[in-house]
Amino acid sequence: MTTPLSKAADRFSETAIDDEIVVMSLENGDFFSLTGTARSIWLLIDGTRDRAALGRDVAAQFGCSEQDIAGDLDAFLDQLNGAGLLVGA
Amino acid sequence: MAATRSPADSMALMARETRWHYGPVPRELGGQPIPADSRLFAQGQFVLRTLSGYGYHYVPGEGITIEQPEAGDPDEEALWLNGSVYAAAACLNGFFPLHASAIADQGQVVAFTGATGAGKSTLVAALGQRGWPMFCDDTLLLDLADPARIMALPGHKRLKLTGEALAMLGIAAEQPVGADTGKSYAAPPAGDWCEPLPLTVLVFLEDGEEPDWLEVAGAARFARLADDHYTRELYLEAQRPDRASQFGLRSRLAGQIAMARLVRPRSAAGFAASLDLAEARLQEMGREFQP
Numbered sequence: 001m002t003t004p005l006s007k008a009a010d011r012f013s014e015t016a017i018d019d020e021i022v023v024m025s026l027e028n029g030d031f032f033s034l035t036g037t038a039r040s041i042w043l044l045i046d047g048t049r050d051r052a053a054l055g056r057d058v059a060a061q062f063g064c065s066e067q068d069i070a071g072d073l074d075a076f077l078d079q080l081n082g083a084g085l086l087v088g089a
Numbered sequence: 090m091a092a093t094r095s096p097a098d099s100m101a102l103m104a105r106e107t108r109w110h111y112g113p114v115p116r117e118l119g120g121q122p123i124p125a126d127s128r129l130f131a132q133g134q135f136v137l138r139t140l141s142g143y144g145y146h147y148v149p150g151e152g153i154t155i156e157q158p159e160a161g162d163p164d165e166e167a168l169w170l171n172g173s174v175y176a177a178a179a180c181l182n183g184f185f186p187l188h189a190s191a192i193a194d195q196g197q198v199v200a201f202t203g204a205t206g207a208g209k210s211t212l213v214a215a216l217g218q219r220g221w222p223m224f225c226d227d228t229l230l231l232d233l234a235d236p237a238r239i240m241a242l243p244g245h246k247r248l249k250l251t252g253e254a255l256a257m258l259g260i261a262a263e264q265p266v267g268a269d270t271g272k273s274y275a276a277p278p279a280g281d282w283c284e285p286l287p288l289t290v291l292v293f294l295e296d297g298e299e300p301d302w303l304e305v306a307g308a309a310r311f312a313r314l315a316d317d318h319y320t321r322e323l324y325l326e327a328q329r330p331d332r333a334s335q336f337g338l339r340s341r342l343a344g345q346i347a348m349a350r351l352v353r354p355r356s357a358a359g360f361a362a363s364l365d366l367a368e369a370r371l372q373e374m375g376r377e378f379q380p
Contacts, residue, residue, distance in 0.1 A: 013332070013337065013340075015336070015337075015343070015344065016344075017307050017308055017310055017340070017343050017344055018306050018307040019307065020307035020308040021308075022308045022311050022340070024336045026332050026333055029332055031308075033307070033308035
């Protein structure tokens with residue numbers, strides 16, 4: 001099993017507004033507005049799941065195959081990692 | 090968590106802190122010079138120097154000192170005092186000023202924001218003609234002491250309208266504002282509201298081809314709060330909040346205030362249509378908020 005992914009809690013602030021989550025990097029002030037699958041992935045990154053488990057659980061939530069969401073998942077994780085918001089990636 | 094001060098305490102605090110007298114105003118604070126046409130927050134105080142020679146110095150607990158130039162203009166003096174200086178004193182006491190004009194509506198405040206000249210005062214005056222009391226003109230002071238709701242303090246400024254707005258609405262000018270503003274003071278048609286109320290709706294005034302009222306939802310509310318004009322800068326200079334604190338403040342405002350966009354063409358007909366829209370929406374909101 002690969003390393004579980006967790007959030008770099010000291011590097012961002014977040015808030016929920018209606019059904020969206022706004023995340024701000026404390027390093028540069030950049031904002032991310034998360035909806036749909038991105039919101040679900042963000043909520044599932046809790047230090048207990050690696051990349052494969054995330055794919056499995058997100059796919060189950062949206063009733064699709066892991067293959068269907070693999071591209072979106074990788075792109076989003078890359079984005080979070082690039083912003084320094086992930087630990088274990 | 091309970092509020093750290095009541096709205097009545099906040100009103101009394103601002104009344105106390107904005108008492109003023111004439112006297113000398115320092116040319117520097119904390120070793121930093123303050124040239125004409127500049128302002129400075131330092132050592133928990135505020136100094137403003139205008140191009141015309143006016144000086145204002147706010148010290149918490151001591152109020153405001155005004156230094157007059159030799160040939161002072163009382164109209165200009167009052168505009169600075171009731172504008173930037175009042176807002177700076179508010180910021181240093183933890184209040185958040187919004188560049189907005191507002192009405193009182195069934196126990197709550199509906200505020201209208203937009204750039205200078207967007208028509209905030211005109212809309213509030215026109216809604217006054219339809220029965221809504223004015224809550225404030227141009228600056229809306231928010232009291233964030235109660236985590237459960239955002240309270241607004243009633244305005245301290247008189248309603249100011251351009252000649253064009255006065256003519257369009259058929260409202261009589263009381264006296265010129267002066268200081269080359271081209272505006273006149275006017276009595277709000279439905280009077281002033283004088284008690285603090287919760288701010289529940291913030292409406293952004295925008296130009297557009299077709300009049301429309303559009304709700305702003307989700308993260309767009311958060312993004313919209315970057316639109317505020319000079320008042321947010323004043324707050325940031327006064328409080329110097331870090332990124333996390335700024336984020337927390339915007340999150341709170343976005344989470345606790347409903348927002349909408351009122352779009353209208355810049356014409357008398359466009360204004361009338363947008364006024365009808367605003368009135369209809371306010372009446373709907375009033376029904377929604379009925380117990």
